[in-house]
Amino acid sequence: MARVIQIRDVPNEVHDALASAAEVQGLSLTKYVRRELEQLAKQTQVAQSNAAIIRETQAKVQGHVERETILTFLHVLRDE
Numbered sequence: 808m809a810r811v812i813q814i815r816d817v818p819n820e821v822h823d824a825l826a827s828a829a830e831v832q833g834l835s836l837t838k839y840v841r842r843e844l845e846q847l848a849k850q851t852q853v854a855q856s857n858a859a860i861i862r863e864t865q866a867k868v869q870g871h872v873e874r875e876t877i878l879t880f881l882h883v884l885r886d887e
Contacts, residue, residue: 812844857881
């Protein structure tokens with residue numbers, strides 16, 4: 808079941824910018840913000856997954872592997 812999130816004290820300029828962006832895309836403010844939150848949640852999950860992979864890789868090689876090296880390799884694998 809879906810849950811409700813209520814956000815208080817949103818500055819007028821933030822509300823106006825979100826409402827404008829929603830209108831440009833032909834969406835209600837609620838649908839636009841829900842979509843943006845879904846994308847943010849996915850990005851957070853990917854970042855957490857990447858951090859876990861970095862820690863696991865560093866533990867497996869028992870040394871330091873540059874974070875960027877691991878992330879580059881992950882991007883290559885995901886593009887295939």
